Amino acid sequence: MGVGRFRIDGLVRWLRLVKCRPGFTLLEMLVALALATLMIGAVMGLISEALRYKINLKDKAQIQPVLESAAQIILADPVKAMQGFIRLDEFEGAPTVGIDLWPIQIEDTGFGQNPVRLFRVNLSYRSGRLEFSVIMPNDEQKGGFLGK
Secondary structure: OHHHHHHHHHHHHHHHHHHHOOOOOHHHHHHHHHHHHHHHHHHHHHHHHHHHHHHHHHHHHHHHHHHHHHHHHHHHOHHHHHHOEEEOOOOOOOOEEEEEEEEEOOOOOOOOOOOEEEEEEEEEEOOEEEEEEEEEEOOOOOOOHHHO
16 A cells, blocks of 8 residues: 555645646646737738728829819810820829720611710720710711721
């Protein structure tokens, strides 16, 4: 019986020594480092996303007025849409806005040829796009710009 008691006393003493030692175990340190890594990664991800959003917002604030000005020019004079681009000399750096123009088929009303043609206009400048429709007179009979 003495041997069993010695083993139990030794085990109890060893457990007391382990509990009384100051510091952390290796497992506790690994768990703490893993949690710290996850938290730091999450914070860095949030900061990165906020910076990207700010940059995109700044770009959009610079691009949108250029596209809107080009749209106003085309709406005032739809013939300018046929050029394929518009240079805005009023803006700093004279930005060039690309124009894609697609004709839209209008159903025949039965009264002969339609006096107007409908076009879909897509303006592009840097990463921005603006799309709208415009009505142009049908000048095919007169040899106008649409008859070319």
